[in-house]
Amino acid sequence: MTINSLVETDFPEEFIEEMGKTDDVLPEKIDANSENVEKGLAKLVLTLIELIRKLLEKQAMRRVEAGSLSEEEIERAGETLLKLENKMKELKQIFGLKDEELNLNLGPLGDLI
Amino acid sequence: MTLYTYGIIDSSDQIKESIYGLEGSGVYNIPYCDIGVVVCELNEPVQNVSKSSVLAHEEVIERLMEHFTILPVKFHTVFDGRNSILSMMQSYYKHFTDNLNRLRDKVEFGIKVIWPADKIKKSIRNSRKKGEHEMPIPDGSLNKEFMRKKLEKYRINEEFEQKAYKFINVMDIFFSKFAAEKVLKKLKTENLLLDAAYLIEKDGQADFKKAFEHIKNVHTGFKFLFSGPWPPYNFVICRRKVNYLEIPNKKICLIKQSNIRIW
Numbered sequence: 001m002t003i004n005s006l007v008e009t010d011f012p013e014e015f016i017e018e019m020g021k022t023d024d025v026l027p028e029k030i031d032a033n034s035e036n037v038e039k040g041l042a043k044l045v046l047t048l049i050e051l052i053r054k055l056l057e058k059q060a061m062r063r064v065e066a067g068s069l070s071e072e073e074i075e076r077a078g079e080t081l082l083k084l085e086n087k088m089k090e091l092k093q094i095f096g097l098k099d100e101e102l103n104l105n106l107g108p109l110g111d112l113i
Numbered sequence: 114m115t116l117y118t119y120g121i122i123d124s125s126d127q128i129k130e131s132i133y134g135l136e137g138s139g140v141y142n143i144p145y146c147d148i149g150v151v152v153c154e155l156n157e158p159v160q161n162v163s164k165s166s167v168l169a170h171e172e173v174i175e176r177l178m179e180h181f182t183i184l185p186v187k188f189h190t191v192f193d194g195r196n197s198i199l200s201m202m203q204s205y206y207k208h209f210t211d212n213l214n215r216l217r218d219k220v221e222f223g224i225k226v227i228w229p230a231d232k233i234k235k236s237i238r239n240s241r242k243k244g245e246h247e248m249p250i251p252d253g254s255l256n257k258e259f260m261r262k263k264l265e266k267y268r269i270n271e272e273f274e275q276k277a278y279k280f281i282n283v284m285d286i287f288f289s290k291f292a293a294e295k296v297l298k299k300l301k302t303e304n305l306l307l308d309a310a311y312l313i314e315k316d317g318q319a320d321f322k323k324a325f326e327h328i329k330n331v332h333t334g335f336k337f338l339f340s341g342p343w344p345p346y347n348f349v350i351c352r353r354k355v356n357y358l359e360i361p362n363k364k365i366c367l368i369k370q371s372n373i374r375i376w
């Protein structure tokens with residue numbers, strides 16, 4: 001037991017739950033064995049793709065807001081992002097991964113999801 | 114034999130009271146010039162992280178905190194022998210003494226705040242529905258419709274973040290009046306508005322607690338967690354390795370109980 005330090009809250013369960021969500025999804029060590037190696041690698045790769053997809057999406061929205069995209073460019077960006085989102089859904093389904101499993105702690109930038 | 118490390122302290126003297134750490138092993142100080150590394154000896158490295166081992170680690174650090182300024186070391190930091198520790202101390206001595214001087218007579222407090230994120234998002238959505246919001250994407254194809262939905266979501270998130278930062282700012286300005294330093298993690302999750310650590314002078318602990326109670330009473334819809342005093346886990350800054358040892362007044366420093374000499 002700690003000696004001096006105290007933790008005061010009326011809502012311990014809620015804080016435990018929220019702090020649990022902030023844990024890194026990617027493990028410090030990869031437990032690679034013949035049964036899970038495929039899923040483990042897919043999780044790693046899809047997490048990185050998801051990061052890039054979110055960045056692209058955010059950048060596109062910023063440019064739309066700034067009015068720097070023409071109607072045609074919005075159409076093309078929409079097509080690309082829609083296809084990418086659908087492909088990601090498909091891949092997540094194939095490897096049995098949920099959205100929250102592809103989270104990544106980006107340090108000062110916060111969590112990916 | 115493994116040397117399990119608890120922290121760096123501002124003393125090269127041996128620890129007078131008996132402190133027992135992981136696996137009941139006695140804790141002692143390995144001196145280096147005017148500071149020291151507090152360790153215990155383990156026959157084998159810690160295999161698993163358990164609640165009891167983490168608490169044992171924390172307990173040793175808190176006991177040391179009563180008598181020394183301490184730079185707490187991360188749980189499960191081990192060295193393969195005394196020479197490895199002394200080599201590390203040689204490289205980082207300047208960083209350690211800078212940190213020890215900066216953190217002397219200060220302790221860390223943690224404040225976490227949960228806000229009603231769902232309610233706030235809902236109110237943003239409702240207010241957007243009522244108001245006229247210009248949409249720079251014309252109606253049309255499926256792709257444009259997709260972009261419209263994404264843009265609406267993006268705008269809601271932006272407004273949500275702005276509101277969050279406004280609340281955080283109000284609280285932080287108040288807490289910062291009592292703090293020497295702070296580390297803020299904003300919106301770690303949608304609900305966890307703030308996860309903050311404040312470095313407080315030991316004499317100012319009661320005032321900081323009062324400030325917390327005040328903020329807690331003002332923001333009745335929010336949930337708060339207050340913790341401390343902790344060793345300054347979040348305030349030890351050790352960015353890069355230094356390859357030289359700076360000794361005040363260029364005195365020759367002989368390392369006790371070892372065969373390494375630093376000139």
